[in-house]
Amino acid sequence: MAQEQKQNKSGGFTALSLWFQRKMNTRTTRRIRRKGGRFMGMDMLILHTAGKRTGEPRETPISWFSGGDDWLLVASGGGDRNPDWYANLMAHPERAAVELPGRGTVPVTPHLLAGDDRAAAWKRITDAQPRYEKYQRKSDREYPVVRLTQR
Template sequence: MAQNQQASGRAAREPGTPGALSRWLQRKTNARMNRKIRRGRGTFMGMDVLILNTVGRRSGQPRETPVAWFADGEDAWLIVASGGGSRHPDWHANLMAHPDRAAIELPGRDAMPVTPHRLGGADRERAWQRIAAAQPRIAKYQSKSDREYPVIRLTPR
């Protein structure tokens, strides 16, 4: 039997990737959070949360993900692709693959098409300082990761 297979014959899971139970729990949690946001209550652990609507990069299927956001002026939102520290979350890959099909839902409001812009350099640093000041927990997670979390600015399309 190949080294990358378990005794049951299934391929071994890569370390750091979610198993079936973890994926099921994530779907249930996301669905509950999405219902809460649509009813007009959009906070989680002291952070404002929106629903990010993307399209699966491989499947082409619609995806909805609750994501913490930070105001960037009157009509822009910043989101951070932390993904638990080890890798970019799936929503980030979907968003970058189909940026023209992205939308957000803010608490109690209809979906709004947005254009994502991945920030870099001084723009990212200024945004990151505001995010870290507003939510020190994110800065703590970043300090424990070997990768720089992408910061995405969403603007109305």
């Protein structure tokens, strides 16, 4: 079973690991709605996107970091490729929203950060959660950092 949860040769994940991830996302989403937006010492929100190919609504619980009045997200999951939520967000930015406990759902516009903006955001993120620096060192790709601004 543990063998089936590893990445396959194309860099994607097996059906079993995808099933498990969906199950955990559903449980975490329910927990955020029921008990608030902290999990494992991190602030959490529910990211609403539309599927890249299908356009179907998607919900992803994800950690976020303060960017002033904005929300900073790190596309760190997905192994050697960006996570699905990131692909969905970039494919349909006009359908993006965040759900926050006590605030409801807020439409947002994503901005992919680069250069000095990304460096400043990355410092803020790794100061708050040093584990992200450790994750980044283990990866061959630079994690995208996205700033979400309220629409």
